[in-house]
Amino acid sequence: MTKQRSFLKWPGGKLRVMAEITAMLPAGKRLIEPFVGSAVVFLNTNYPSYILNDKNQDLINIYECLAELGADFIKQCKRYFTPKYNDPDKYYLLRDKFNKTTDTQKRAALFLYLNRHSYNGLVRYNSSGGFNAPFGRYKKPYFPDKEMNFFYNKCKILAKVKFCCEDFSKILQKAKVGDVIYADPPYVPLSETAHFTSYQPNGFDLKAQHKLAAMVNKLAEKNISVLLSNHSTDFTKEIYSNATTIKEFEVQRFISCKVAERRKVKELLALFVEDKP
The missing domain is CATH 3.40.50.150 (Vaccinia Virus protein VP39)
Known part of the structure; x- marks a missing residue:
């Protein structure tokens, strides 16, 4: 299997x-x-x-955004997976935006970007709750299109899911x-x-x-x-x-x-x- x-x-x-x-x-x-x-x-x-x-909260937020918005949210996330954003200066700029934004969809999309571009895929926060994992310097971070679609379809079609x-x-x-x-x-x-x-x-x-x-x-x-x-x-x-x-x-x-x-x-x-x- x-x-x-x-x-x-x-x-x-x-x-x-x-x-x-x-x-x-x-x-x-x-x-x-x-x-x-x-x-x-x-x-x-x-x-x-x-x-x-x-x-x-960031984990549950991205799950809720994906389960509710599906393809539209996946498209929003994908815009950050380009050579333009695979750069240390852009990474730290977007990390700062992530820590400051109150827009749940934007924060969720940036969370995926940070998760896939941070060093060793690390999700780490400082004592104030700010995301502080460093840039990973990967040649081409993977965008999980198929995995996100599977998650969405399972939430909408295959099972009844409640997030908390x-x-x-x-x-x-x-x-x-x-x-x-x-x-x-x-x-x-x-x-x-x-x-x-x-x-x-x-x-x-x-x-x-x-x-x-x-x-x-x-x-x-x-x-x-x-x-x-x-x-x-x-x-x-x-x-x-x-x-x-x-x-x-x-x-x-x-x-x-x-x-x-x-x-x-x-x-x-x-x-x-x-x-x-």
């Missing part, structure tokens, strides 16, 4: 592990993603209905029997010195990891299935100790700026379902 790529570059994208994810995702009437990220799981599953949530930009806890409270949840939170660091909050203006600390695990346990008790992704560490295996099934595997990491640091790391999938008598 051909895997459907996201139209965005995104840290922690799940394309390479979709086979592992789909093998463990239960059937259901609706899939809820409290940390939708690149939307690869949405694009590669076939639930009748979805709730796609993320705390990154809320805290994960509020989204999990919407879950009902018959729903399935796939949770892909910002990962627990592999070491005490690792940084794992760089890609969002709002961090996700260990307290939040504990809160998520506690909510997942309660949802499973209500017969709502939850599948979680994270690094495989002593910490995650402890907080997911009530999982029905845990699967560990290695994944190649590509977000590091240094090629030598792009190594395989251990991840896990933890499935929580109600124990049947």
Whole structure:
């Protein structure tokens, strides 16, 4: 089966592990993603209905613009993918415009431009919420026309989709029997010195990891299935100790700026379902 790529570059994208994810995702009437990220799981599953949530407002904004406007929005985005704009001076000018504009469509179109032209595809914000990833110097950044059309068609034809930009806890409270949840939170660091909050203006600390695990346990008790992704560490295996099934595997990491640091790391999938008598 051909895997459907996201139209965005995104840290922690799940394309390479979709086979592992789909093998463990239960059937259901609706899939809820409290940390939708690149939307690869949405694009590669076939639930009748979805709730796609993320705390990154720019991410949800571009998804909403594409789902609502389709070809018109794709055309608006494409105008920035020319040799004229593949230039450091133009990049920093447009980055500044992105950080200042209040026009949601323009900001969404510029978000795609920045995402595809920034160094290593990095989406990064400073402490004030300003996008600050540097220029990438790519010869010809790819314009994801086909991927954007697939996303639009899935939203309009193949599934009922609702977008949200809320805290994960509020989204999990919407879950009902018959729903399935796939949770892909910002990962627990592999070491005490690792940084794992760089890609969002709002961090996700260990307290939040504990809160998520506690909510997942309660949802499973209500017969709502939850599948979680994270690094495989002593910490995650402890907080997911009530999982029905845990699967560990290695994944190649590509977000590091240094090629030598792009190594395989251990991840896990933890499935929580109600124990049947």
